Amino acid sequence: MSANHAPQTASQRIAWIATIVASTLVFIFLMAPILAIVPLSFSSSTYLTYPLPGLSLRWYEEFLNSARWMNSLKNSFIIGISSAMLSMALGTLASLGLAQWKSKWKPLILAVVLSPMVVPVVITAVGVYFFFAPLGLTGNYLGLILVHTALATPFVVITVSATLQSFDMTLARAAASLGAPPLLTFRKVILPLILPGLASGALFAFATSFDEVVTVLFLAGPEQRTLPREMFSGIRENISPTITAVAVVLTVISVFMLSTLEILRRRNERLKGNVG
Amino acid sequence: MVRKRLLRLLNRTMPMTAAFVAGADVPLKRRLKRAERARQFRALGLVLPLLAFLLFTFVVPLAGMIWKSVDDWEVPQAMPQTVAALEHWNGQGLPDEAAFAALAADVRAAYDAGTLAVAAKRLNYIVNGYRTTLLATGRKLKEQPAPGTAKETLIALNPAWGERESWTAIKSASGPVTSYYLLAAVDLTRNADGAIVHAPADQSIYREVFMRTFEIGFGVTALCLILGFPVAYLLANLPTGRSNLLMIFVLLPFWTSLLVRTCAWIVILQSEGIVNGSLEWLGIIDEPMRLIYNRFGVYMAMTHVLLPFMILPLYSVMRGISPAYMRAAASLGAPPTTAFLRIYLPQTIPGIGAGCLLVFILAIGYYITPALVGGAADQMISSFIAFYTTETVNWGLASALGAVLLLSTLVLALVYGKLALGRQTTGGLKN
Numbered sequence: 001m002s003a004n005h006a007p008q009t010a011s012q013r014i015a016w017i018a019t020i021v022a023s024t025l026v027f028i029f030l031m032a033p034i035l036a037i038v039p040l041s042f043s044s045s046t047y048l049t050y051p052l053p054g055l056s057l058r059w060y061e062e063f064l065n066s067a068r069w070m071n072s073l074k075n076s077f078i079i080g081i082s083s084a085m086l087s088m089a090l091g092t093l094a095s096l097g098l099a100q101w102k103s104k105w106k107p108l109i110l111a112v113v114l115s116p117m118v119v120p121v122v123i124t125a126v127g128v129y130f131f132f133a134p135l136g137l138t139g140n141y142l143g144l145i146l147v148h149t150a151l152a153t154p155f156v157v158i159t160v161s162a163t164l165q166s167f168d169m170t171l172a173r174a175a176a177s178l179g180a181p182p183l184l185t186f187r188k189v190i191l192p193l194i195l196p197g198l199a200s201g202a203l204f205a206f207a208t209s210f211d212e213v214v215t216v217l218f219l220a221g222p223e224q225r226t227l228p229r230e231m232f233s234g235i236r237e238n239i240s241p242t243i244t245a246v247a248v249v250l251t252v253i254s255v256f257m258l259s260t261l262e263i264l265r266r267r268n269e270r271l272k273g274n275v276g
Numbered sequence: 277m278v279r280k281r282l283l284r285l286l287n288r289t290m291p292m293t294a295a296f297v298a299g300a301d302v303p304l305k306r307r308l309k310r311a312e313r314a315r316q317f318r319a320l321g322l323v324l325p326l327l328a329f330l331l332f333t334f335v336v337p338l339a340g341m342i343w344k345s346v347d348d349w350e351v352p353q354a355m356p357q358t359v360a361a362l363e364h365w366n367g368q369g370l371p372d373e374a375a376f377a378a379l380a381a382d383v384r385a386a387y388d389a390g391t392l393a394v395a396a397k398r399l400n401y402i403v404n405g406y407r408t409t410l411l412a413t414g415r416k417l418k419e420q421p422a423p424g425t426a427k428e429t430l431i432a433l434n435p436a437w438g439e440r441e442s443w444t445a446i447k448s449a450s451g452p453v454t455s456y457y458l459l460a461a462v463d464l465t466r467n468a469d470g471a472i473v474h475a476p477a478d479q480s481i482y483r484e485v486f487m488r489t490f491e492i493g494f495g496v497t498a499l500c501l502i503l504g505f506p507v508a509y510l511l512a513n514l515p516t517g518r519s520n521l522l523m524i525f526v527l528l529p530f531w532t533s534l535l536v537r538t539c540a541w542i543v544i545l546q547s548e549g550i551v552n553g554s555l556e557w558l559g560i561i562d563e564p565m566r567l568i569y570n571r572f573g574v575y576m577a578m579t580h581v582l583l584p585f586m587i588l589p590l591y592s593v594m595r596g597i598s599p600a601y602m603r604a605a606a607s608l609g610a611p612p613t614t615a616f617l618r619i620y621l622p623q624t625i626p627g628i629g630a631g632c633l634l635v636f637i638l639a640i641g642y643y644i645t646p647a648l649v650g651g652a653a654d655q656m657i658s659s660f661i662a663f664y665t666t667e668t669v670n671w672g673l674a675s676a677l678g679a680v681l682l683l684s685t686l687v688l689a690l691v692y693g694k695l696a697l698g699r700q701t702t703g704g705l706k707n
Binding site (some may be wrong): 036109 | 315316318319320321322323324325326327329330332333334335336337338340341344503504506507509510511522525526527528529531532533534535536537538539540541542543544546548549550553580583584611612613616637640641642643644648658661662665666671674675678681682685686689693
């Protein structure tokens, strides 16, 4: 869609300028936290104040040399990657099924599948804590991976379902009419085309787990503390500049994930264009 | 590319095609039906693993939490004989000697088994000081084997046993289910006669907490709408290239870790922070203002976190509004304000509804942000749920508060679902 705003009268122009000014202020508000914290992480001072007395990388060094932070980074990746893979497998299968399944129960099933996204995480965390504690699933990785998978799967289902919706099913039918069994059709025709969608789903799932802290507060023992969990205690006690360095590292990871998503989205659109 | 792949497939699967054609003696209609049914079964089979997984990690735990909000197991477990003896007591005067004897036996056994404390804690919710009464009775009963009737012994040990209230408490807590926690979650309780009355003032805090939760939810939703509307409008009306570029300003914070953003707000708003520092430097203020660890900080941080959830649905609805309507209104002589209010705004209502509901649903469940940037008077219901779960281990009350929050959320989510579905079928052109 092209620019559909063409201010004709003076009052319309004023309204348009007001929109631009207001939006600019909101953009500043949205970006302020990131802009404020990045320079502080390079400060040579132990105080989190401007102006910076000098520049240094000491807080990054401290982050890299701290066994506690490194352990939490490792934990975040272990739990994030495991739950992304698990939710990927479960979510993709379910999306494929839901795309073909016709039943009056479908809205109910869909509501159940998507509900972990809606229910406040505290409630999920408390419920899971009550249920997992007697089963010995608290204070270890498995419990955390399971609950993070439950929280992440709705995002996978939404992303993959959207991709499947734009997928031209006649291609699968064409493969079937040529005698390909369903599994072969999936592997050779469907999978290559929906792969970008699957990758976006996996990325969403990883991001969900990577940023999650409430269930970690309830279920993790000292050995399974993730990066956000360490940050939570760090912010509660007192904000040391090391936290700003961690924050910048996390922001860089977010930028990386966001760009990957954008690349995947473009690739997906190109593939669609190729088919059409 | 795709065609080549299909051709390759054809070469590979020729024999299978032949086999398929060979089964042609069954009528086509029935074969089609059978194939369709098989397909449906297969589809269901693909969904089942996820459903089973969610049953174990989500549905059953939530159901378990709701059950905990009515489950009354402590007293029946520790004092089974007393519960049985009180079954036919009408609640008037004091129970008979058999009940006193049962209580003495139960207390002695439970004291030895170590289960008395749990029951004492449960009864203490009903009558303040019950824990001391029960535990002291347990200790003394162990020391001095009782002469005389159980009734005399117990009342001699603790005069509380001569009061009707002590016995109605046991009767009301004798399970198997109780309305105590759910009533407590909305500041109600039962008196000794079983009638529902207001809870004593020192325990009546939850209505206020729920009101505060909804108030913060409304406030954040309103702020998000006010801030999000112009941004969504701008993004929807700019050329695609430029709006995609500006979208980064919305998506980057959206993807940044919640903890990072909360931490950054503390850095910005604290008394030696950037805002106070610059205002002091400019000479506008002499003393640093208190901007964090209060309601202002909560509104600031939560609005920042939830703003993208308002902008994105608004944007997607506004993108679909054809500029022709506004042009038509203008050509019919409507002044720009009238055209905006009567033509454009009504068409954005689905987006406003979706955005507001989404932000409100997410806001009332918030835990981390208020916990880190709010003061004691800004804690929302989630923080009380967490507190009763991990600090005081009053799981019944935690579950009851959780059940009330869950119910509010699900009702709102249902409305959201209906709205979203309605938009799909009418293509956003309801008005």
